[in-house]
Amino acid sequence: MKALRALVNALLFIPDRVASLAGNVVTALVQIWSNKIRSLLTVLGIIIAVTSIISVVSMVEGFGNYVTSFLRGLGTNMMVVYPERVRGPMGEYLRPAEMTIEDIQAVDRYATAVRRTSPVIFTRATIEYGRQQLIGIDLRGTNEFFQPIRNFYVDAGRFFGAVDVDAGGPVCVLGREVLRKLECDESVVGDFVHIDSQRFRVIGLLQSKGSFMGDNQDEMIVIPWTSALKMYPYRRNYLAFYVEAMNEEKIPDAEGQLVRILRQRHGIKKGDPPDFGIFKQDEILKEFHTTRVIATSVLAGIVSISLLVGGIGIMNVMLVSVTERTREIGLRKSVGAHRRDILSQFLTEAVVLSTVGGGIGIALGYAICYIAAMHPNMVEINVPIWSVALALGFSAGVGIFFGIIPAFKAAIIHPIDALRHE
Amino acid sequence: MTDAANNVASGFRAGRDVASEPRTGRLPSVGTDPVIELIDLYKTYRVGTELVHALRGTSLRIHENEYAAIMGASGSGKSTMLNILGCLDVPTSGIYRLRGQDVSRLSQTKLARIRGRQIGFIFQSFELLGRTTALKNVELPLAYTRTRHRRQRALEALKRVNLLDRAHHRPNQLSGGQKQRVAIARALAQQPDIILADEPTGNLDSTTGKEIMDILDSLQAEGQTIIVVTHEDEIARRCGRTIRLKDGQIVLDTGNGDGHPRRDEGGTDAIGEAATP
Numbered sequence: 001m002k003a004l005r006a007l008v009n010a011l012l013f014i015p016d017r018v019a020s021l022a023g024n025v026v027t028a029l030v031q032i033w034s035n036k037i038r039s040l041l042t043v044l045g046i047i048i049a050v051t052s053i054i055s056v057v058s059m060v061e062g063f064g065n066y067v068t069s070f071l072r073g074l075g076t077n078m079m080v081v082y083p084e085r086v087r088g089p090m091g092e093y094l095r096p097a098e099m100t101i102e103d104i105q106a107v108d109r110y111a112t113a114v115r116r117t118s119p120v121i122f123t124r125a126t127i128e129y130g131r132q133q134l135i136g137i138d139l140r141g142t143n144e145f146f147q148p149i150r151n152f153y154v155d156a157g158r159f160f161g162a163v164d165v166d167a168g169g170p171v172c173v174l175g176r177e178v179l180r181k182l183e184c185d186e187s188v189v190g191d192f193v194h195i196d197s198q199r200f201r202v203i204g205l206l207q208s209k210g211s212f213m214g215d216n217q218d219e220m221i222v223i224p225w226t227s228a229l230k231m232y233p234y235r236r237n238y239l240a241f242y243v244e245a246m247n248e249e250k251i252p253d254a255e256g257q258l259v260r261i262l263r264q265r266h267g268i269k270k271g272d273p274p275d276f277g278i279f280k281q282d283e284i285l286k287e288f289h290t291t292r293v294i295a296t297s298v299l300a301g302i303v304s305i306s307l308l309v310g311g312i313g314i315m316n317v318m319l320v321s322v323t324e325r326t327r328e329i330g331l332r333k334s335v336g337a338h339r340r341d342i343l344s345q346f347l348t349e350a351v352v353l354s355t356v357g358g359g360i361g362i363a364l365g366y367a368i369c370y371i372a373a374m375h376p377n378m379v380e381i382n383v384p385i386w387s388v389a390l391a392l393g394f395s396a397g398v399g400i401f402f403g404i405i406p407a408f409k410a411a412i413i414h415p416i417d418a419l420r421h422e
Numbered sequence: 423m424t425d426a427a428n429n430v431a432s433g434f435r436a437g438r439d440v441a442s443e444p445r446t447g448r449l450p451s452v453g454t455d456p457v458i459e460l461i462d463l464y465k466t467y468r469v470g471t472e473l474v475h476a477l478r479g480t481s482l483r484i485h486e487n488e489y490a491a492i493m494g495a496s497g498s499g500k501s502t503m504l505n506i507l508g509c510l511d512v513p514t515s516g517i518y519r520l521r522g523q524d525v526s527r528l529s530q531t532k533l534a535r536i537r538g539r540q541i542g543f544i545f546q547s548f549e550l551l552g553r554t555t556a557l558k559n560v561e562l563p564l565a566y567t568r569t570r571h572r573r574q575r576a577l578e579a580l581k582r583v584n585l586l587d588r589a590h591h592r593p594n595q596l597s598g599g600q601k602q603r604v605a606i607a608r609a610l611a612q613q614p615d616i617i618l619a620d621e622p623t624g625n626l627d628s629t630t631g632k633e634i635m636d637i638l639d640s641l642q643a644e645g646q647t648i649i650v651v652t653h654e655d656e657i658a659r660r661c662g663r664t665i666r667l668k669d670g671q672i673v674l675d676t677g678n679g680d681g682h683p684r685r686d687e688g689g690t691d692a693i694g695e696a697a698t699p
């Protein structure tokens with residue numbers, strides 16, 4: 001019953017509390033506005049801190065989203081296996097690393113965690129169409145599974161099938177960027193182009209995927225690997241291949257199995273380094289994670305130093321403000337202000353000051369992200385809302401932490417001493 | 423004071439009584455119950471190792487609707503006494519009863535509450551907040567006592583001092599006399615038990631000073647209890663009672679402390695001479 005009464009009383013007081021808080025905020029804003037330059041200099045540290053939180057977090061986040069979506073685009077349960085001699089002096093004594101179609105077939109057949117494989121020849125080629133000539137375009141010689149394994153489909157014409165691969169015929173699929181650079185449209189499907197002086201019929205066009213880390217995935221020519229071998233016969237013993245695991249969880253199993261098969265086939269003794277490399281998505285992720293950790297710790301450093309500087313600035317200016325306004329405090333007390341009224345007035349002022357700094361920092365952070373996003377090679381940047389909340393929280397926290405001492409000092413001033421203050 | 427202003431004034435007083443009674447739950451003072459009672463009050467300041475006795479055994483009673491002037495040489499303890507009366511300070515020893523309640527040993531919180539609800543202070547240097555309007559200045563004490571209808575009450579108080587047309591002016595747009603009227607309105611808005619004024623005309627020329635005193639006179643005529651600290655005999659003469667301090671002690675008091683103000687007895691003319699050695 002008593003508790004209920006207290007609760008009702010407390011609730012009845014809320015509008016009053018809100019009103020007096022609003023009054024304090026208005027007083028604080030007036031105070032800040034009448035000392036514009038001083039206030040701005042005071043919150044510089046906070047501005048820097050918040051600007052760096054917003055811009056760095058947004059960019060790291062932007063890259064993160066980019067990497068994730070790129071990896072999803074690659075196909076989530078995909079690996080690339082390629083012949084690679086072990087680096088350094090030790091590799092010099094070993095025979096050149098080799099990978100043949102038999103190796104790939106063995107993996108396909110015996111590795112149970114592997115759904116399918118697709119041999120791939122990576123090279124660069126010159127392509128000609130009409131009067132246009134493009135030099136050094138990425139060429140992939142692969143098989144009909146390229147589409148599902150890489151999650152990379154044609155959206156005009158068709159992809160080559162098993163028949164084309166077996167025949168090793170002169171058919172090709174082009175990326176959108178190649179099309180653009182050749183200055184032609186989709187009508188090129190069915191027409192002929194020259195790839196390294198060989199006549200190829202264009203049978204399909206790949207969907208647009210965008211670029212990754214400056215590497216444009218749309219600037220690509222795909223032909224059957226058998227056709228590629230005819231053009232580049234020395235590649236026969238240096239094949240790479242895509243591996244698709246049964247599902248994402250099976251990737252480690254698939255890797256273990258193919259490693260065992262390849263080591264056995266290549267006669268690599270236990271403890272010796274392999275003569276092939278495996279590229280997995282989690283490697284990209286790991287690399288990216290390191291970058292993210294570095295960026296975050298640099299950010300944390302900048303932020304904590306500038307918050308500290310900003311906080312001390314606020315404390316300093318609030319102490320000055322309390323001294324300047326001693327008479328005002330005396331007057332307020334003489335007309336009935338309690339200590340807690342004065343305390344909350346000055347605390348509110350400190351918090352409003354630091355939050356205004358935080359607001360400016362957020363605006364600057366947005367501006368930096370906006371400007372950065374204008375660079376053509378930049379990833380898409382969105383300011384995450386949680387970083388705004390975090391920044392505002394930090395700045396308000398600094399206001400409270402560094403404002404409490406000056407506010408307390410103001411609150412305990414004796415009214416008589418305050419009114420006598422010159 | 424014009425008749426119109428007086429009418430406005432009485433309207434304001436009427437509003438005041440209705441509003442104040444349920445708030446405090448106090449009965450209007452009758453008979454000989456003093457509003458203020460000081461018993462053997464001492465105030466001692468310590469400056470370094472030296473002790474300064476600002477008040478030395480002062481006893482005093484002020485009744486409802488009294489109009490008292492506190493006089494005395496500089497340093498005689500007038501402000502010290504007024505500050506204690508206004509609960510801005512506490513005595514070193516002795517008892518101070520305000521409306522029967524001993525307030526000489528109260529905590530800061532309780533003193534703040536009394537300052538907000540029972541005391542209206544008027545200062546020599548006005549003490550208005552420079553960045554806000556006259557109206558906001560008058561509303562200030564009401565905000566601290568969480569009073570309802572602040573704006574309305576503040577406007578009524580400004581009307582009472584004839585400054586309604588300056589409600590939205592800032593102090594730096596007002597003359598000295600107008601500032602002091604805002605300060606009076608601020609005290610009035612509190613609907614205090616007593617108004618304490620420490621040399622309210624000290625910073626004003628004599629004409630403006632008279633205007634201010636006219637307002638205080640009319641407030642007293644409407645039932646307000648007022649204590650004024652002053653150096654000027656002319657001002658003291660307006661008050662019904664003069665209390666003269668010397669070295670922290672009351673050396674002359676024309677009131678008898680029985681609750682009957684001597685406003686009409688015409689004895690005030692002699693005070694100046696009586697106290698002058």
Ligand SMILES: Nc1ncnc2c1ncn2[C@@H]1O[C@H](COP(=O)(O)OP(=O)(O)OP(=O)(O)O)[C@@H](O)[C@H]1O
Nearest residue numbers: 467468469474476495496497498499500501502503
């Ligand atoms: N905070 C203080 N610390 C030390 N001494 C003080 C303090 N306040 C007042 N005094 C001393 O107490 C005595 C009375 O001071 P008070 O201010 O009450 O005088 P007053 O009568 O108001 O003088 P005036 O007419 O000049 O205003 C003076 O001797 C003064 O020096």
Ligand SMILES: [Mg+2]
Nearest residue numbers: 500501502620
């Ligand atoms: Mg004085």
